[in-house]
Each structure stands twice: as C-alpha cells, then as structure tokens.
Amino acid sequence: MGWLTMKSLKGHSGPRQYLDARFTWERADTISKVLRSALVGMRVYYAAVEHILPATGAREVWAAVCLVQYNPRDREGYIFGYKDMSESMGPYERDCPEPILDLLTPTDHEHAQRWRDDCRANAATRRARRARPSPRDGQTIIFDDPLAFADGRSFDRLEVIANPRSHRTMLFRAPGSGNLYRIPNIKSRTYRLIDRSPG
Secondary structure, eight states, X not given: OOOEEESOOTTOSSHHHHHHHHTOEEOSSOEEEEEEEEEETTTEEEEEEEEXXXXXXXXXXXXXXXXXXXXXXXXXXXXXXEEEEEGGGOOSOOOOXXXXXXXXXXXXXXXXXXXXXXXXXXXXXXXXXXXXOOOOTTOEEEEEEEEEOTTSOEEEEEEEEEOTTOSSXXXXXXXXXXXXXXXXXXXXXXXXXXXXXXX
C-alpha cells in the first residue's frame, strides 16, 4: 500500500493515537485491537495487533509497522502521512520494541519470523550499547579499530577530556597533541577504558 496523507489527525492527540484507532475496529467476522504500540523516533510506528474471530474464538496477534511523516507546520497543510505494512511483508524497519514482540503469537510465515528475529537481535545490540560504560574525564579510551578523523589522522587510543561547553559530551585528545576531537555515537563503537594511574 502507498502513502496516505491528511490535513488533520481526526481529533486524535498524535500520530500514535491515530494509528492505534486505525487498527482498532469490530466487524461481524473479526475484532481487531491494538494491545501495545510505540512510535520510535517519530518516524516508525510498531504495534501488536490482536485479531479475534468471534465465530471460532481463533486468536492471532501480529505486528503492524507504519512509516510515519508528521509535520504540524507543513506549508501545504498535509501534517500527517503514513504507509502501513504487516510483519509478513518483511519491512526494512526492524527496531520493534521487545514488549511488543513479546505479545505476538507464533507464526509460520518465513518473512515475519525473520523480521521478528532481526528485531530481537537489534534490541540485544541496543542493550549491549547502553550497558557499555561511558568515557569519563581522565580516562584513556582504546578502540578495537582505529578511528579516522577529518584532518586525515587515525588513532586507536585517545585521552578523554571534559567538555567545558557541555557536561553531556566528552572531547578526545590525541596523545602528545593538543588536538581535540568529537566522536558522535561513541557507544556504537567497540572500546575499552583505562583509568588514569594514581599519582
């Protein structure tokens, strides 16, 4: 299915609430309900959607994935757009939160199973990154692979320096040099930290 764009959220407070309502409905043969959802990075909506067939009591919980564009200040007034998919379509987006994955019922669909496995692998990678210790002032950071910088130099060992302009980020100095570097998304890299020797 292609993108659907609109000029309002039809009375809903945000994109997630709109999409929750979109997947929650009742017909004579099927009851559909969102059990849990998340809007990740304001660009991808994930939901565990329950379908119940009243005639037989059969129940299935599958994953809905929607690409989202939300811009309340759009010049043409089209503030919201989405493109919906099911997990069985093998969406490229694979950062579904684990609490949603935990609600899904078993599936034999190959694309859906691969998508679920990839989402869990990505979640494990995010957990490992969060668990990695943050560099602190005075430490030495040693990378498994040298980092190349815009000045053409590469280093696998840098000194961690407090950033006087931001307590949230650190600066990194090359040994024996006054050059300072920033390293974005540092926890996506593999490194170890060594504390400064006392004295």
